[in-house]
Amino acid sequence: MSVACEVWFTFSWILDQVPKIHPVNRATDLQALHDKFDMPSPSNPTGRSDLPGVDMFVSTADPEKEPPLVTANTILSILSVDYPVEKVACYISDDGGALLTFEAMAEAASFADLWVPFCRKHDIEPRNPESYFSIKTDPTKNKGRSDFVKDRRKIKREYDEFKVRINALPDSIRRRSDAFNAREEMKMIKHLRESGADPLEPIKVQKATWMADGTHWPGTWAVSAPDHAKGDHSGILQVMLKPPSCDPVMGNSEDGLIDYSDVDIRLSMFVYVSREKRPGYDHNKKAGAMNALVRASAVLSNGPFMLNLDCDHYIHNCKAVREGMCFVMDRGGEDICYVQFPQRFEGIDPSDRYASRNTVFFDGNMRALDGVQVGFPSKCF
Numbered sequence: 001m002s003v004a005c006e007v008w009f010t011f012s013w014i015l016d017q018v019p020k021i022h023p024v025n026r027a028t029d030l031q032a033l034h035d036k037f038d039m040p041s042p043s044n045p046t047g048r049s050d051l052p053g054v055d056m057f058v059s060t061a062d063p064e065k066e067p068p069l070v071t072a073n074t075i076l077s078i079l080s081v082d083y084p085v086e087k088v089a090c091y092i093s094d095d096g097g098a099l100l101t102f103e104a105m106a107e108a109a110s111f112a113d114l115w116v117p118f119c120r121k122h123d124i125e126p127r128n129p130e131s132y133f134s135i136k137t138d139p140t141k142n143k144g145r146s147d148f149v150k151d152r153r154k155i156k157r158e159y160d161e162f163k164v165r166i167n168a169l170p171d172s173i174r175r176r177s178d179a180f181n182a183r184e185e186m187k188m189i190k191h192l193r194e195s196g197a198d199p200l201e202p203i204k205v206q207k208a209t210w211m212a213d214g215t216h217w218p219g220t221w222a223v224s225a226p227d228h229a230k231g232d233h234s235g236i237l238q239v240m241l242k243p244p245s246c247d248p249v250m251g252n253s254e255d256g257l258i259d260y261s262d263v264d265i266r267l268s269m270f271v272y273v274s275r276e277k278r279p280g281y282d283h284n285k286k287a288g289a290m291n292a293l294v295r296a297s298a299v300l301s302n303g304p305f306m307l308n309l310d311c312d313h314y315i316h317n318c319k320a321v322r323e324g325m326c327f328v329m330d331r332g333g334e335d336i337c338y339v340q341f342p343q344r345f346e347g348i349d350p351s352d353r354y355a356s357r358n359t360v361f362f363d364g365n366m367r368a369l370d371g372v373q374v375g376f377p378s379k380c381f
């Protein structure tokens with residue numbers, strides 16, 4: 001028996017080792033992509049980018065467990081990605097149906113006005129502000145423009161204020177709702193008095209969650225009510241940033257905090273989606289959210305490519321989408337349908353004691369299997 005086992009282990013060891021003789025290293029050629037898609041040609045005389053559209057989906061489920069600031073950073077890293085602005089559409093799915101997430105996304109959309117052109121002007125990397133401001137290396141390294149230090153200082157201050165605003169949202173929503181609810185209660189009392197009802201009878205007013213414009217939030221309420229509970233609310237779709245024009249729009253030096261006179265200040269479309277939920281239906285968690293996003297995006301932007309991120313992911317290489325296109329738009333790209341990439345954790349532990357970076361898996365096995373042209377199955381959302 002033990003001999004049989006040894007033979008089997010030897011055999012499987014050989015199977016594991018043989019591919020490693022011929023690992024494949026793939027490299028992207030961004031210049032070739034640029035020449036092919038971003039240059040004027042007889043069929044495209046203006047030289048408008050011919051790259052395909054990409055719809056980027058981010059899912060979030062609960063603003064208590066998944067801090068809105070983290071989600072906002074994910075969105076900012078997507079909006080500032082280095083890809084034709086009009087070809088990117090960003091969608092956030094909020095399975096919590098929470099006004100907090102909605103307002104945090106509105107804040108992110110307005111901060112993007114400053115952040116995205118700043119990234120473009122000074123070639124910032126990574127484009128998630130939280131990570132960018134926490135890197136320890138010298139920020140002025142490789143920065144050519146003389147106004148970089150001044151701009152960075154201004155943006156840093158604005159980001160700090162943005163954080164304060166995001167963190168103050170739960171409180172401001174609560175205070176606002178309390179005020180509106182108190183007003184409703186007064187109205188109700190007045191109405192009852194006028195209609196001659198018994199003044200001693202206790203009145204019951206449903207405590208609603210209110211938007212800043214004085215209307216009821218259609219999603220979940222702090223005090224849950226029918227039609228406004230976690231698994232029971234209507235669908236919400238709000239375009240937070242409209243689709244941009246096809247041609248660049250340069251900023252100017254006069255108004256605004258920073259001189260963006262030679263920087264494209266357009267922002268990609270950004271949409272908030274919270275799918276309808278009703279009791280008695282299985283909502284299928286993230287997969288269900290993805291279904292809703294695919295349907296909403298099919299109507300709004302219908303990008304031929306979709307990228308799906310969790311709310312705690314971010315794009316840490318602003319050229320990543322272009323690099324991806326090098327694979328899918330190259331010969332053989334039409335054979336690629338669905339790519340799932342496992343999470344690779346960086347910066348967890350400087351000595352990486354627990355191999356969280358999965359070096360053997362990513363830099364060894366994956367390249368080796370690529371060499372023998374084997375993909376392998378993995379779990380899906």
Ligand SMILES: O=c1ccn([C@@H]2O[C@H](COP(=O)(O)OP(=O)(O)O[C@H]3O[C@H](CO)[C@@H](O)[C@H](O)[C@H]3O)[C@@H](O)[C@H]2O)c(=O)[nH]1
Nearest residue numbers: 059060061062095284285286289309310311312379380381
């Ligand atoms: O009802 C839900 C539940 C979850 N999510 C989102 O789904 C993502 C992943 O959920 P999480 O609980 O964070 O799972 P993890 O184990 O951290 O995520 C890994 O494992 C999941 C299950 O395989 C994959 O879906 C994820 O992409 C992968 O990152 C998050 O963005 C959630 O906000 C929803 O949108 N709706």
Ligand SMILES: [Mn+2]
Nearest residue numbers: 310311312313
């Ligand atoms: Mn997660």
